[in-house]
Amino acid sequence: MKNTTPLLPGFHLSTLRRKPRAASQKLAEERARIREKSISQLCECLGSFIPAHELNPAPVGDFSRRRLFSKENTFWGFFSQVLDADGGCQEVVHRFQAFAAAKGAKAPSLSTAAYCNARSKLQLSSLENILLHTAAQLKMHPTSKYWLDRRVVVVDGTGLSMPDTQANQQVWPQPRNQLPGCGFPQARLCACFCLQTGALLSYRIGSRKIHELPLLRQQWQTFQPGDIFVGDKGFCSYYDVAQFRKREVDSVIPLARRHPVKDSEAMEVLGPDDLLIKWPKPQWNKQLSYTKEEWAELPDYLTLRQIKVTVKTPGFRVREFYIVTTLTDPNCYPADALADLYYQRWDVELYFRDLKTTLGMDILRCKSPEMVQKEILMHLIVYNCIRHLMLEAADQKGLMPRQLSVKASIQALRQWLPLLNRAVLKPAEQRRLVSLLQDAIAATVLPERRGRVEPRCVKRRPKPFRLMTKPRSVMQEALVTESPTC
Known part of the structure; x- marks a missing residue:
């Protein structure tokens, strides 16, 4: 008898000789499709430092639908916004337009509203x-x-x-x-x-x-x-x-708000300008930032080490100061x-x-406290990722991370990103380019400049504009009323 069972979506007939896909396989294919829409160069170069599960689409609610501004794309767009010299939202939208054109998809609008809306949905x-x-x-x-x-x-x-x-x-x-x-x-x-x-x-x-x-x-x-x-x-x-x-x-x-202990008052003289001292517990008052109960739990005194440091390098503002430390063993330290x-x-x-x-975190751009916190967080994430690249480059060349320049590393990354595209490169070529990027980062070695002396002043003169002493709207109204009429 002929089988008349209708072919409903998701059902399988053995006569079709096609095995049903497992749920894990469907989820992997879904993630692959979403990953294809990411900013591939940044993801390829720095994606190993970011936990992938934090950028997966949500099951419901925000970032649950497959859109151009998915959670992963929005994160890397925000990432690139911090990394770019321009740092504007319009620059990110232009990047998404170029990305969509390369994929043969419909280019998004030039308006930054969709991107800013997606960026606001990123959870702190x-x-x-x-x-x-x-x-x-x-x-x-x-x-x-x-x-x-x-x-x-x-x-x-x-x-x-x-x-x-x-x-x-x-x-x-x-x-x-x-x-x-x-x-x-x-x-x-x-x-x-x-x-x-x-x-x-x-x-x-x-x-x-x-x-x-x-x-x-x-x-x-x-x-x-x-x-x-x-x-x-x-x-x-x-x-x-x-x-x-x-x-x-x-x-x-360094010692502050207390007088240094003299040799005669010390518990023990460990060496020249090196004393083992007792720090008595201060008296509690209402202006302290801890409670009276917390003050009562403190020990009556602390056994510390006081070291007098004499600055012999000319040009430094301080000639001598005192260090206090809990590292009291003079042999080990x-x-x-x-x-x-x-x-x-x-x-x-x-x-x-x-x-x-x-990275431009001195003057932030976001206009709400929540977005300001996200902007600060994204700057810190980008900074740590750059440090990752520097650490790997230093490891390849046998250098210390502090010998490499953050600014030179960012400049090298900006120039190499257009070449790092997994869609057009084979894995071996991809690894070769990443290795060359690490070589470019390690090429700029900072000199050790101990004792460097610089004046605490600026040479560039500010523009001769007066300071704003009234709200902008009041000054604008005054300019309009004072301007001559035609």
Whole structure:
């Protein structure tokens, strides 16, 4: 008898001699189709540093449908926006138009509305997970040579500005001495970096009215037993040194807000200008940033080491200063080695320069607090990915990561990206080009310029424009009323 069963979608007849596809196979094909619409060059070169599951399409809701601005495409578009010298949304839309034309698909509109809407749907939690993943990968890299086999975490803070919108002003208000409409919202960023690799491990954002110490305390989970914390004078705090010691983390900070201990008052003289001292617990008052209960749990005193450092290099502003540390063994940690370790703390200023000047994070562009946080996160992700490339290039050439230039690495990446397209290259050719990219990154070796002295001033004169002392709308109205009529 002839089979009259209708051929419904998804059903299979044995007479067709076609095996049914498994659910996993269908999901793999779906991911492959979506991946084909990504910005392939960036994904090919830096995709190994990004967790793929964070960019998969959602089962329902945002990014669940197959569109040009999928979650993966939107992420890499945002990534390229940070990496580009222009940094505008229109540039990303033009890139998507060229990408669609190369695929033979319909080019999207020149309007940035669709891309900006898709960018706003990226979840902060997903970007946070990507940043943590990049930091963990840098930590596990085999070339991460630590200082005396211990990881050194340098901490510092910096300021950021953003567009003058009411929403941004409420979260990050401008300085009080500026009139409304004449300034910009100011945020404070406190970040922890790995000194050896330059990787950004964690960060916190606050307003400029918040000190860096409370922001650091929100990042205590970044530190692991055996780490060494290095900070400037702003982090010299009895409470924080005690808390780090409780977590088996040693501290190296310059002395501040206390008088140095004299030789006669020391517990032991370990060497020239090297003393073993006692730090008594300070008296509690209401102005402290911790509670009276937390103060009561602190030890009555801390046994620390005080080292006097004399700066012999001419041109430095400081001639001598004191370092206090919990590394009290002079045999394992000589005084000169600790002084040199604090000298390397200056690298954190260079890390912030790479973020703010080279990647353009100094002046942000987004107009809402949520998008400002996403923009900062994307800058940090791009920075860590560049550090990944530098670490691999340094490994190939037997160099230290701090010997390579972030700016030169970004310039090399921008020039090599058009060549890295898996759709037109064979795997062997792809690997060859990536190896040549690493060679180009490692070609620029920074010279060791110890003792470099530069004046703290600028030569370029600013343009002779007066400062804005009134809101823009008021000044525009004054210009209209003062202009002569025809």
